[in-house]
Amino acid sequence: MWISFLACIILCAIVLYVPGYLLFRNLAFSTPRSIAFAPIASTAIISIVAIVNEKIGIFSAGSTVFGPTLVLCFIPYLIAKLIGHAKTTDRATSWDWKFLACYAAFGILICVYMFIKPLDGADSFYCRADNATHLNMVRYFVESGQWSSIGATTGTIAFIPGSAGFYPSAWHDLAALVCTLASSDPIVAINATNAVICGLVYPTSMWAFLTCLFPKSKLHIAVGAVASMSVACFPWTFLIKGPLVSNLLSFALLPAVLALFMHYIKAGIGVHWKGTLFSGILAVAALALSQPNGLFCAYIFAAAYITHRSMKRFSRNKVLAFALSAVVFIILWFVLLQLPFFAEVVNFPNTGGLTLTPVESFIASVTFEFYVGQPPQTILAIVAFVGCVVAIKKHRVWLIFPAVYMVIAYGVSRCTDEYLRNVLCGFWYNDPWRLADAAAIFLVPLITMGLSAIIVAIAKSYDERKASKRPNATHKQSSLRVVTAVLLVVFTCYNFFPSYHNLVTHKREWSPFGFMRDRIAREYSTTRDHVYSTKEKDFVNRAMEMIPDGSLVINSPEDGSLFAYGVNGINTYFRHPTTGSLTDDANMIREGLDTIAESEEVRRAVKDVSAEYVLLLDQGVPYDEGKWLLQTTEDSLKRWDGINRITDETPGFETVLSDGDMRLYKITGTDDGGASGE
Known part of the structure; x- marks a missing residue:
């Protein structure tokens, strides 16, 4: 079974990275960046091919979905030649390769530790009602050849025909594709798909995001490899809450989508409008067909980034630029809230997380206690606060907004069901755990900045002390590298260690990551008495x-x-x-x-x-x-x-x-x- 699991992992990586890599490489992105962006295109095109197949009566399977996806990803080569998009200045350096490899390696390591190792079998599964839908749907996709997000079902005939509407099934398409290509058990393919998303797609996606935010800082990119996986809730809560696998894929793609967005803004939409349009369609399709609330996460980030750009563009009228941008985005937000299409989502009666008082909710939010029973990540919260201070000093206040918004929305979703909850949290089903995971993603840049600032401060202090003893020595660069390596090792051991000895109670207690790992192990256990034992x-x-x-x-x-x-x-x-x-x-x-x-x-x-x-x-x-x-x-x-x-x-x-x-x-x-x- 584990050999089949490994085969599924390899095939899933091929499916997600090969077609998309070809497409973005042909759009003249550097090789490392094309790799990081690849899952966006692959996810979108696989899902679109599945929809088209059903409309024209083609049985969806490995050859009829992956084959057309591969072919379609070669076409942009000709388009790039015709529109001259190959003139982009995106170039890779040796450091890009090294850092991308570090992000992938660290992500795989944490995924093995947090998800794969706790499984007592490659076919272990979580016994929750939502997961029954996912398991049933993947098997039905494989057996029926009907993979479309429009009218996706589990194949049951007990329901009125046509009662199924739009259901974002990109994740299910991917799992079904891996299952058919590997001829494996659907659950093995599902676990392998989740492992690839958690351990490879998300870390490489975050690499693309951070390199766009900090293009000139090797320190920030190095720190980001650890920071990207440092918040205990994401992606792991999506494996035990629901599980919300569609959101897992959508949020894993989100950082790369934001990086793609920033790339074209910086490069100039007017100059590269065709590439912008094509990439934009793929990005929107990837998020919408995975889980549409990823688009609203992108909206929050885009609002902050575009407002920042407008203030920079109209530097003499910053206040006016800020006010106009803010008003436009707020009005559009309320317009979207009123659309009938979103009414069921925005008004979803999600009361499961309404368990805290306002004070308790505030404490949980500021200490990063992002799941029920999860120990707080107070030290990490302090590091993020340092990052906020650095962002203010560096005139990058806009980076704070997406994270603060999501943290506040998380707090609101846990303590009140008043109208404010629908306004701030509605597009995420008023679900605190989706909001917490979105917060985790947007906190990564702040944690990166905070940890980098601490490293620089320690290195500077060390250099000053050394310089006072040896005035002629110049060890600044070497000390920074040593301090970076040492502090990242110490931080990793502290942050990801599973348990510790409480000096007050003299008992062994879970760390935040230990808690999440234990929950995964218990919920996926085949020896525990589950509803389906x-x-x-x-x-x-x-x-x-x-x-x-x-x-x-x-x-x-x-x-x-x-x-x-x-x-x-x-x-x-x-x-x-x-x-x-x-x-x-x-x-x-x-x-x-x-x-x-x-x-x-x-x-x-x-x-x-x-x-x-x-x-x-x-x-x-x-x-x-x-x-x-x-x-x-x-x-x-x-x-x-x-x-x-x-x-x-x-x-x-x-x-x-x-x-x-x-x-x-x-x-x-x-x-x-x-x-x-x-």
């Missing part, structure tokens, strides 16, 4: 051996069987715990399947959907004794009573497989007008 997974595998391939199996999703299709591949009827858009047949089945021997309507519904079997994983288990989904309540469980009431004695069902509280029944109640299966 290893025992239940094995039972489903045995059940599949006893029924014809493709047989439709009615299930009670809240007992964990909503995972059965995505994990095992069994053709379950109910793949979601929601009931809002179910068909009439589905509602009839969930409410009265146990009456199939007496009810003609139930028999007709079962015949209409061609169901043949029933799967129960917690038969007869009371609510207060069972292991359920986080969202499950005693009332929600009653929605499936028609299925849950089935026992070995219920007329119309024949026991095929039995193990403890797990059952597989053959539906016999549709035979001969409702013959009993007893």
